[in-house]
Amino acid sequence: MDGPAIITQVTNPKEDEARSPCAGEKASQRSISLKKQRGRSILSSFFCCFRDYNVEAPPPSSPSVLPPLVEENGGLQKPPAKYLLPEVTVLDYGKKCVVIDLDETLVHSSFKPISNADFIVPVEIDGTIHQVYVLKRPHVDEFLQRMGQLFECVLFTASLAKYADPVADLLDRWGVFRARLFRESCVFHRGNYVKDLSRLGRELSKVIIVDNSPASYIFHPENAVPVQSWFDDMTDTELLDLIPFFEGLSREDDVYGMLHRLCSR
Numbered sequence: 001m002d003g004p005a006i007i008t009q010v011t012n013p014k015e016d017e018a019r020s021p022c023a024g025e026k027a028s029q030r031s032i033s034l035k036k037q038r039g040r041s042i043l044s045s046f047f048c049c050f051r052d053y054n055v056e057a058p059p060p061s062s063p064s065v066l067p068p069l070v071e072e073n074g075g076l077q078k079p080p081a082k083y084l085l086p087e088v089t090v091l092d093y094g095k096k097c098v099v100i101d102l103d104e105t106l107v108h109s110s111f112k113p114i115s116n117a118d119f120i121v122p123v124e125i126d127g128t129i130h131q132v133y134v135l136k137r138p139h140v141d142e143f144l145q146r147m148g149q150l151f152e153c154v155l156f157t158a159s160l161a162k163y164a165d166p167v168a169d170l171l172d173r174w175g176v177f178r179a180r181l182f183r184e185s186c187v188f189h190r191g192n193y194v195k196d197l198s199r200l201g202r203e204l205s206k207v208i209i210v211d212n213s214p215a216s217y218i219f220h221p222e223n224a225v226p227v228q229s230w231f232d233d234m235t236d237t238e239l240l241d242l243i244p245f246f247e248g249l250s251r252e253d254d255v256y257g258m259l260h261r262l263c264s265r
Contacts, residue, residue, distance in 0.1 A: 006123060007132070008158035008183065008193060009103045012231045083201025085154065085179050092152035092178060096250060097202045099195065100147070101211040102157040102164055104229040106171065106239075109134045109163070119170045123163050134167055137230045143239035148176030150250040154200070156181040156209070158193035158216065187219075194218055205254035210242075222256060 085097075103109060109121075114133035121132045147153050153176045157164045161182040168180055186193035192215040197207050209217045212229040225245075227238055245262070252258050 006125065006160040006163045007103060007109055009109070012108075084181055084185050084199050085201045088152065088202075089178070095150070095152045096206040096208065096255065097154060097200065098147055098151040098246070099154045099156045099197065099200070099207065099209040099211075100177075101209075101213070101216065102155060102167065103159060104212045104231070105210060105227055106137055106140050106144075107134050107167065108137070108231045109167070119167065121163065121166050121170070123166075132163060132167075134170075135232060136171065137239055138234055138236050139240035140171070143243060144172060144176045145174055146243050147246065148174055150246060151208075152202075153177050154179045154181065156185070156195050158183050158186050158195070186216075189218070192216070192218070196220075197223055205256060208249065208255050208259070222259060225259065225262065 110133050117133040118136045119134040122129050123132050155168055155177040164182055187196045195216050197220045207223055208225055209223055210225045211217055212227050217224040230236055249258050
């Protein structure tokens with residue numbers, strides 16, 4: 001397995017610029033956040049990435065039936081016998097469910113050495129140990145602690161568990177994530193790893209996904225809180241700025257009204 005393929009990331013614009021003067025011409029989809037609309041690049045030759053942000057969502061399926069998983073060769077897998085998440089615990093009863101992405105949302109990871117890395121995670125690939133250098137996004141600790149107080153929190157990443165699980169162990173010192181979902185829990189749809197919220201086993205009107213990639217929530221864009229992809233800007237305050245918004249969202253009967261107002265700005 002190619003080392004970088006264990007991590008699903010978007011392209012760092014700085015790396016694009018260094019590789020090619022034409023990199024800025026690559027297609028990107030605009031997504032709205034609390035501050036403004038932001039562009040996102042789509043393809044990295046270094047990491048296994050979302051291949052295309054301009055992805056059409058499949059037709060809606062019956063809410064009472066799990067849609068089939070889509071394989072890369074176009075075939076169909078048998079639907080899972082049960083939902084991705086266990087039953088809600090007593091501690092989280094009545095709380096909404098927040099699905100949080102990992103790479104470029106909470107951290108940035110690289111196989112290239114980073115002098116100020118917060119974590120260095122060894123990952124075994126084809127019998128060889130590789131070091132993954134991980135930077136924490138500013139204010140991620142405050143964000144996670146507050147999310148854990150307000151919501152049932154789930155980590156959902158398109159990266160492989162052999163990388164993402166040890167990173168989550170180091171990142172989540174408070175046990176905020178009630179469950180962790182990895183690439184095998186995604187639906188492979190038109191070249192993208194999509195996080196199908198209908199498979200969680202939670203009422204969709206009470207589910208929010210926080211993610212930097214529009215392709216990852218193409219099935220349920222009305223449930224999304226988009227965030228800007230983060231690489232190394234240590235002055236970034238997006239996670240801190242999101243906390244008051246989520247505090248208000250936690251008091252809503254369902255998520256759609258407030259999320260609609262967010263995306264209408």
